[in-house]
Amino acid sequence: MTLRRRGEKATISIQEHMAIDVCPGPIRPIKQISDYFPRFPRGLPPATGPRAAAPPDAPARPAEASAGRRSPSDGAREEDEDVDQLFGAYGASPGPSPGPSPGPSPARPPAKPPEEEPDADGYESDDCTVLGTLDFSLLYDQENNALHCTISKAKGLKPMDHNGLADPYVKLHLLPGASKANKLRTKTLRNTLNPTWNETLTYYGITDEDMIRKTLRISVCDEDKFRHNEFIGETRVPLKKLKPNHTKTFSICLEKQLPVDKMEDKSLEERGRILISLKYSSQKQGLLVGIVRCAHLAAMDANGYSDPYVKTYLKPDVDKKSKHKTAVKKKTLNPEFNEEFCYEIKHGDLAKKTLEVTVWDYDIGKSNDFIGGVVLGINAKGERLKHWFDCLKNKDKRIERWHTLTNELPGAVLSD
Secondary structure, eight states: OOOOOTTOOOOOOHHHHIIIIIOSSOOOOOOOHHHHSOOOOTTOOOOSSSSOOOOTTSOOOOGGGTSSOOOHHHHHHHHHHHHHHHHHHTTOOSSOOSSOOSSOOOOOOOOOOOOOOOOSSOTTTOHHHHHOEEEEEEEEETTTTEEEEEEEEEESOOOOSTTSOOOEEEEEEEESSOOGGGOEEOOOOOSOSSOEEEEEEEEESOOHHHHHHOEEEEEEEEOOSSSOOEEEEEEEEEGGGSOTTOOEEEEEEOBOOOOOOTTSOGGGOEEEEEEEEEEEETTTTEEEEEEEEEESOOOOSTTSOOOEEEEEEEESOSSSOOOEEOOOOOSOSSOEEEEEEEEEOOGGGGGGOEEEEEEEEOOSSSOOEEEEEEEEETTOOHHHHHHHHHHHHSTTOOEEEEEEEESOOTTOOOOO
């Protein structure tokens, strides 16, 4: 009790004011907003009337409960009972029921299948909107062993630079055996997300075997002068999907960078292609080996080129007299030689021989660099075995085949 002097105005503390005027009765809990808006399970229809109909087996409410003025606590209790009855009417109770109901339970409506939620990042759900699309066409020229890749345009590329644009270019690789030797690329277009190239890049020396087992990897990248070029997106096309001499057009979404098969034998990295002709001449009683040309050779010099030449051996070579060598072609990765060598040998002995063809980069003042090689013979496989067999089977017929150069030859001593 607060003491006051005579004549002073009575003062009442805020606690006393609240207790007298606001809380005349016992303190009750404040109703929450969820009490006014009860949440129903998904799939239940809303109540049609002001109050949901009670199930047939629900107990009757006493009449005196609805007569007269209701206190707030009575109203809250009734609303809770209404919610319980509504759940019970549809057979979905929010809590465990005290026991099985004596009457038959009503049938439940079928549950809706879960809906897929959209990906928050958007990268996995729709790469087209993030990385862009690429239009291109492919043509396999079977007669000339050439694969023509026409890069048309791209749309909606992902911005890679600070100005919200990119400097895109397209590069091609043949898998497996991707290397700098079989990489082709378009020119770079500056400050655009919708570039139009209309460039045709051609792989020479593509065989039917390549069309079965090879896959073309097409990557779109952003060129950066001061840092490493950045990857935007890629797509891969198995060459077996192409029909010879038929152009196939593609318009596809770019994807994130796909993993490279680590099981691929790195020792057989491709170093280019070589076109070789074989002919057994009955008149000369010997094997004529023609070195026609090479394509997509690996660059061995700092200027991005090589100075290639070709050597051939017919092994086993006891007297070491089977070596032949072409002229050196300066600063090129696609040299044309058109040279032919003759090995005097009986036709019956060719089945015991192996032809070893190697390509080298000529250097002044230091040892020459090995670029790649190929071995033809009865122990070879695939196109190499078929080429050798066709030569033995068809006398006096000149047979040309493209072959892949690899960076290692089994059992060969690679020294110039």
